Amino acid sequence: MAQRKILIIFTGGTIASVKSENGLIPGLNAPQILEFIPEIPADIEIETLQLCNLDSTDVYYKHWLMISEAIERYYEGFDGFVICHGTDTLAYTAAALSYLIQNSPKPIVLTGSQKPIGMEITDAKKNLMDSILYAADPDSNNVNVVFYGKVIAGTRAKKNKSFSFDAFASINYPSIASVQNNGKIIRFIKEPVTGGVKFYHSLNPKVFVLKLTPGITSDILETLFRQYDCIIIESFGVGGIPINLIDDLGRLKDKYAENEKIIIMATQVTYEGSDIATYEVGQRIQNRFRYLQTYDMTLEAAFTKIMWILGNFSGSFHDFHHIFKENINHDILNS
CATH class of the missing domain: 3.40.50.40 (Rossmann fold)
Structure with missing residues (x-):
């Protein structure tokens, strides 16, 4: 596969969290998080953007627009995008981006974790690596959630478990694909995108x-x-x-x-x-x-x-x- 260039956008969440006297709080920045996954394939070039560092409880429509605008700004320079996000409102962000960024031939992947990436037992490393691999695959497109090996359409994801690693389900629609432990992608639904991407810039929060x-x-x-x-x-x-x-x-x-x-x-x-x-x-x-x-x-x-x-x-x-x-x-x- 030819060199693929991926932009990882960090917004905070459990994946970036550290312990504090008041419980877990987002505290790691982009370079610190990437230190935990040194095994990124040589044919994938990674750049990062630290957009914010929030618990997803505090993420709302202004942040959805911020993420969409960042992807639009860097769209031509990258082959795919990964957004690291807290799990609690990740499904809302994935759905919102599905409407703000339509018909994208380039993949826009959202992921996160149930345990911080710095913990000894964590799902963060797998989820982030799976997301990078999926975003780097030339057959991937549109907005999806990658979590616990499942690839879910951005409009169909729902968090249905509070603590388990398989926290997200695809509701009333099959998963798009799966990412195996060896990094192989098994596709269940293949739908090429024709035409150009369309970005929208407004949401009514009322x-x-x-x-x-x-x-x-x-x-x-x-x-x-x-x-x-x-x-x-x-x-x-x-x-x-x-x-x-x-x-x-x-x-x-x-x-x-x-x-x-x-x-x-x-x-x-x-x-x-x-x-x-x-x-x-x-x-x-x-x-x-x-x-x-x-x-x-x-x-x-x-x-x-x-x-x-x-x-x-x-x-x-x-x-x-x-x-x-x-x-x-x-x-x-x-x-």
Whole structure:
């Protein structure tokens, strides 16, 4: 393989953490982290960029834009990109980058670890090396998460374990590939990218996720409608919504123009998605107001996709509906 040039962007997270009197905190910089993986193949050239050094709890949409802008700035000079990131919000960042950087023939890989790279027993070295190898492979493209040997589409990753090394699952979609212990890449889905990469530069952060609980009242709805442009409702099952919320949701939706306040119906269930029309408790809203539905999307993908849509497009509800249903980096299949 010809020489491949990879840019590793460091943002902090457990992989860069050290012990402090208040618990683990990101403290290692890029050169210190790379000292732990001296076995990088000679045909891979590494450069680094220390963008920030944060626990991913403190990473939000401004950092997603910062990462995307850095990749755009250095895009022509590298064959692939690896982003070292904390695991707790890594799935949100991966999804956001899937919308901010679309149709990329060059791979953009996110990874992290459950244990700091300086610990004797850690998953950090494997995850970082796997990510470098995947980013250096000429057949890799688009935004993906590489973790514990699995390659997951950036819109399909979800952290589903707190401590175990196999912390991420690919939700409602197969893994793209796997990276074996010998560094060999086994591809399950091959999808060449045609055309040029497209970068976007705006996100609308005024999106709120409302998780329904038994007996929830509608008292908070007026405040949410006033402060946010979109409310994602995590409903029960495939799409159940309590009857006591329907009238107030409809009344508040009627106060605004149809494209001014967006409601998205999602499910609290991790696998298999939503289908509002299945039960009467879902059909209650079908004739009361218009909404978007996540179907088999992850919450992280739905959350960041609507931020991207509202930040970059204007138009009617029909226009938003059409864009939301578009398949971007494998984010939605059943719509």
